[in-house]
Amino acid sequence: MLKKIAAVVVVALSYSCGSDDSSEYVEIDPYANITATFGSNINPNNLANYANQTIPNYITKDNTAGNFITDKGATLGRVLFYDKNLSSNNTISCSSCHQQANAFGDTSIASTGVNGTTGRHSMRLINTRFANEVRFFWDERAVNLETQTTMPIKDHGEMGFSGTNGDEPFSGLITKLSNIGYYKELFQFVYGSEEITEGKIQLALAQFIRSIQSFDSKYDVGRAQAANEGQPFVNFTPQENQGKQLFLAPPVFDATGNRTGGGLGCAGCHAAPEFDINPISGNNGIIGRINAPGIDITNTRAPSLRDLVKVDGTTNGPMMHTGVITTLQAAVGHYGTINLAPGNTNLDVKLRPNGFGQQLHLTAPEVNAVIAFLRTLSGTNVYTDPKWANPFPN
Incomplete structure (x- = not known):
């Protein structure tokens, strides 16, 4: 009897040998690319706790607005946040400007992008979920965090999928990510489909960023x-x-x-x-x-x-x-x-x-x-x- 393993697809391959019919079973891991890329850092069968972190009872503000944090969504968001494939020349990720060692901020006055530096200092991403202010960027040009997450990707100077100045448009990034094995598995894992859209990217990145909380001071x-x-x-x-x-x-x-x-x-x-x-x-x-x-x-x-x-x-x-x-x-x-x-x-x-x-x-x-x-x-x-x-x- 095969031992049942969660999230592993069992495929039966039948064949005949002489007068006897028997079956050979091959276990196919749907997360093979995830495991090969991230090793023990991401285990789809044992995800980190993003959705049910302890929040003090005196914290009452929450700007989630329907995009509730899930362990799956935030895990995908974490990968997207750190992946340099999200930049046009594979050198910059969200984490390049928002570093965990510096409370998800940057020690440089202006952060380095693919075509220059940022026009403003990179804002720390601590407790972004717990605020009355739902708009983002220093000048509040993003109506919410979801919208904000892909704006640096579509900026010519920052991550380079602007569709201007010789850049590919954002659709070029979607094509790029769709050809990466671990994204096929992650989007299937989170959304039930390998299809990648800007909306799905925004939801996942926002979940990860909102999960970054600090209440142990x-x-x-x-x-x-x-x-x-x-x-x-x-x-x-x-x-x-x-x-x-x-x-x-x-x-x-x-x-x-x-x-x-x-x-x-x-x-x-x-x-x-x-x-x-x-x-x-x-x-x-x-x-x-x-x-x-x-x-x-x-x-x-x-x-x-x-x-x-x-x-x-x-x-x-x-x-x-x-x-x-x-x-x-x-x-x-x-x-x-x-x-x-x-x-x-x-x-x-x-x-x-x-x-x-x-x-x-x-x-x-x-x-x-x-x-x-x-x-x-x-x-x-x-x-x-x-x-x-x-x-x-x-």
Whole structure:
């Protein structure tokens, strides 16, 4: 009797020998190309847990909007995310600009593409699922994450399937992937058909990216033990609790935009406990361009403040769309003195109280306290968890 093995097709080949009829059985593995390519990194019969990860009960935001995370879909998304075949010259993948070691961000100011560099600094991809803001890119030009996932692939400078400047169109990528054995098996595995479409690619990539979550920080340990956000966290130092209160409390301004009391108002744009950007936020006062003249006031989106730095305090790359901010001290300092730059008609109203650029008059202890708090937002698992790692053997 043949032992039944899950997900293995058994084919009976009948033949006659003399006067006796018998049967020979050949086991055909439908995942042979997956196994040959990824080895133990992907086991279709024992997938990593993407769909049922633990989410703290105080996290209430979710922008999944129907494309629910499945273990199968996120596994396909992981392969697509790390596969350099998605670029026109097989040199760039999504992970080239969004590196696990840097909280899925980039340490370079501008990331390298197939035909140059990106026009803006690559945004970290931490907790993208847990936000009120559903639009993506710094200028929010993508209406949702699904749409965003294939836009870099169709960009001439980034991944090169633009259909312009001598590039193949996106249909060329679909033809390319359709001729790769492991994609035939993966799309069959996930969707019940080998057919590859842009929509299926978008769904899988979005599932993988939304699965990347970070809730094992010092902040999360404290929040789990507190009745509410404003209560002092028992695991925090006095400085960290002071920084938390400064972060949460709104400032008090006089008639000319000078802070006379209260906190720093950071939560007005980065509300706890997700610390993502408020959808109605305007420009934050950074209006430059990377290696280009003129100003850019359209940048109103931002990644979550979680995992700005690693636990050891080193940064996960520069901050802001221009990468002009490289330390937490500089980031806090930027908001301490907001200048009304000529041409910035999109400056967030919260940064120009009573029509004046805010002057927080930060003290050194306040700056150090807020930095100490921001460091509590970093976890450890996101940097090492194998389910978010490169599935292709080195």
